[in-house]
Amino acid sequence: MSENAILTLENIKKSYFVEGHRIDVLRGVNLTMKAGERLSLTGKSGSGKSTLLNIMATLEKPDSGRLLIKGEDPAKFSDSRLSAFRNREIGIVFQFHHLLPEFTAVENAAIPLMLTCPKKESLEKAATMLERVGLSHRLNHKPAELSGGEQQRVAIARALVTEPSLLLMDEPTGNLDNETGKMIIALILSIAEERNLTTLFVTHNREFAAEMGRGIEINEGVVGDL
Ligand SMILES: Nc1ncnc2c1ncn2[C@@H]1O[C@H](COP(=O)(O)OP(=O)(O)OP(=O)(O)O)[C@@H](O)[C@H]1O
Numbered sequence: 001m002s003e004n005a006i007l008t009l010e011n012i013k014k015s016y017f018v019e020g021h022r023i024d025v026l027r028g029v030n031l032t033m034k035a036g037e038r039l040s041l042t043g044k045s046g047s048g049k050s051t052l053l054n055i056m057a058t059l060e061k062p063d064s065g066r067l068l069i070k071g072e073d074p075a076k077f078s079d080s081r082l083s084a085f086r087n088r089e090i091g092i093v094f095q096f097h098h099l100l101p102e103f104t105a106v107e108n109a110a111i112p113l114m115l116t117c118p119k120k121e122s123l124e125k126a127a128t129m130l131e132r133v134g135l136s137h138r139l140n141h142k143p144a145e146l147s148g149g150e151q152q153r154v155a156i157a158r159a160l161v162t163e164p165s166l167l168l169m170d171e172p173t174g175n176l177d178n179e180t181g182k183m184i185i186a187l188i189l190s191i192a193e194e195r196n197l198t199t200l201f202v203t204h205n206r207e208f209a210a211e212m213g214r215g216i217e218i219n220e221g222v223v224g225d226l
């Protein structure tokens with residue numbers, strides 16, 4: 001493993017079985033992400049982008065192969081250690097924000113911290129993160145009272161509030177209009193730069209993919225540079 005690798009995938013394989021049929025989604029994926037590197041991941045629908053992102057996020061397990069994050073092998077962790085590790089090291093943003101409807105923006109953004117920090121401190125840090133994403137005027141709004149772009153900015157604040165080393169995003173702009181999507185990309189890039197954040201961004205949008213430092217594509221179950 002190279003010295004400053006944040007994430008390494010070695011020969012990752014994953015298949016699904018549906019009604020007796022086997023779908024070989026990942027057929028031996030190798031990848032190294034260096035500290036501060038910004039990657040786009042493209043590939044046609046059903047090619048395995050979300051499957052790969054979920055494996056990197058430790059939300060799904062590969063059938064075989066090895067995943068290392070900051071030199072650690074999460075497959076060796078107990079469930080509770082894995083949850084704590086994921087919470088601290090990995091920020092995840094999905095296409096749909098998954099914010100809790102009953103909670104305000106600042107409460108939603110504070111959730112990952114609440115597990116380990118006192119409530120007051122969690123809310124203060126969440127408010128600072130919301131300020132960074134341009135939402136200091138929306139702290140007490142509930143998700144239904146926010147626009148799509150604002151909701152996604154809360155989701156980004158929530159992903160970053162624990163100061164993870166890795167930010168994984170699965171089509172975070174997929175549900176937004178082009179202008180709002182561009183604004184979200186610019187925001188992510190500026191935060192990634194100021195924090196030396198290692199970032200993987202799954203997108204169908206080639207214009208957005210071109211904004212990242214490096215482009216990779218998944219095709220026939222393997223990953224290659226664009
Ligand atoms: N839990 C599952 N059970 C069975 N098959 C699955 C499961 N999850 C994904 N698949 C199949 O694996 C393949 C890859 O799915 P995946 O969601 O990773 O694709 P994707 O590249 O993210 O597609 P999209 O661009 O449409 O989001 C698809 O053929 C899908 O039907």
Ligand SMILES: [Mg+2]
Binds near residue numbers: 049050051170
């Ligand atoms: Mg997907």
